[in-house]
Amino acid sequence: MSERGGSSETVRRAWRFASLSLAYAIGFVIFYVVAVRTAEGQRIDAGSLGVLGWLRGEAWLAFYEGRSVVLYGLLAVAAVAALTAALERRWTPVLLSIILVAVVAVASVGMKAVLPRPDLGDFAYAHNTFPSSHAAIALAASVAVIWCRPPWMSRVLVFVLAALVAYVSLGSVLSFAHRASDTFGGIVLTGAVSCALAAFVRTDVAPVSRLRRGVAIGSALAIVVASLYLLEAIGLFGGGDHMTQLGVAIVLGVLGLLGSVLAVHRPLGVQPQVKAIGSSADAPNEAL
Template sequence: MLAGSYLLAVWTPQGQALENAALRGADQVSGQDFVSANVELHAITMVSLAALTLLVATIALVRRRVDLAVAGAGLIVLSQAITQLLKRFILPRPELVDAAGHAHNSFPSGHTTIALTVIFALILVVPYRMRGIMMFFAAPWALSIGAYTITAQWHRFSDTLGAMAVALLCACLSSWWLARRGRVVRYRGRTFRGRVILAVLIMGLTALTLAMGGLLWGAGFSRGIDFSAPDEVWDYNAYLGASVLSLGFAGLSILSFWGLWHRRDVAPAARSAGADTDSR
């Protein structure tokens, strides 16, 4: 996903033209939507990121699991380091089309990386019985940040997609590390119906937004629209497509990692590390 989004969107004239059109289309959003997006994004600072990382580590330490704190906090820190390294030093953005003020390199999105890694880290550290409540409050925020970056013209759709790939990679590495240490156990308690309903709602939203984005972008390509030429209607369609696709892929990413930890938890500190593990 990381390589594909980068190569298709950054290294092809068609990809650059489409995403630049989406940024032009964002000029048409209402003032209230633009302000709301900026408010949400400006709330993500180094201070708030440090506070969220501390929260993740604290939850793990309350469970008396230092290794879980390392996995959760390390997931956030590592993913942000990779994102910034890729964006600033490794992945260039060639000028293949007239960017009209949108030539800056922004792949991958640091804000999207933060949103997803925070919720992935919370999935790791929050006890299974409380995970559904956490998802109810955290998932809407994590789902929306990528779309907000497009509305505020901070990032392109491919930037959010690349960030999701980095976040998933680091989350899977943390999960693998915990499993290798024999810390992952099967949860044998009851099924939480509210959690099932929440998952189904996110699935429905994900399917709907992916379909809408595909139709919006597909209509332009099927008609042979030249997205490098400014056009209010097609620019706005490109923006809407980018926004809902970002929302849809965020939902897909969250569902994938949440599903990976379905009925899985980290063993309490008092239990034997080798008892009832799921690292087999």
């Protein structure tokens, strides 16, 4: 690739991340305005505390109590990954990871205290719980691991990270700690901040793997289907079990948003490697 071609691709990469950051930021505003600032939004959001009742028994509630442990575990993994990157003198991912986790933590915790929640009816908790700091920080820690690319980085690790973040996010709703919009807000908050930071990084652009492309497409489809189930749950398409429809919308929405964020991030400060034909080894930049 020529120097001019590489520079052009870097600019396009920056614009893509900037556009994604703006999209996630708009999503954050929409979730807040609709779910928190309108009576109908508050009513539907409160309904999320009653979905999937078979996953809310005593044993399940005890299982969800591990959310904080998993969150601290993800932060510990991110810290170790940052340390390994620092030992390799890859300061860009270390610095950006620290900024990402710090900004997301302060913003997600602070917004719950600052953002107003009008009293528009008896819809579950009267105090503001938007956004979910558990979901936001857990996802930020996972993105930090991807950016720092420790020696033990692999596609399996990324899927494990995604599963743990999904557990924290969905567990926050199923344990009655948060409404669904809180979890969605936490995820898109991290998406907005992480993509904004990634837009400022000048790095070589690696080829997009089929797995990464598949995750991105699958995530987009999950978000679309979740939106349709949500419209069905509010009665736009007629009858049916609205609570089940709302539950499906929440699960697919969380998984789709998580996948959309994780699929766009790659290791920073490492040389892209192209997998040789017939090779089964994972290249560092193809960790997802």
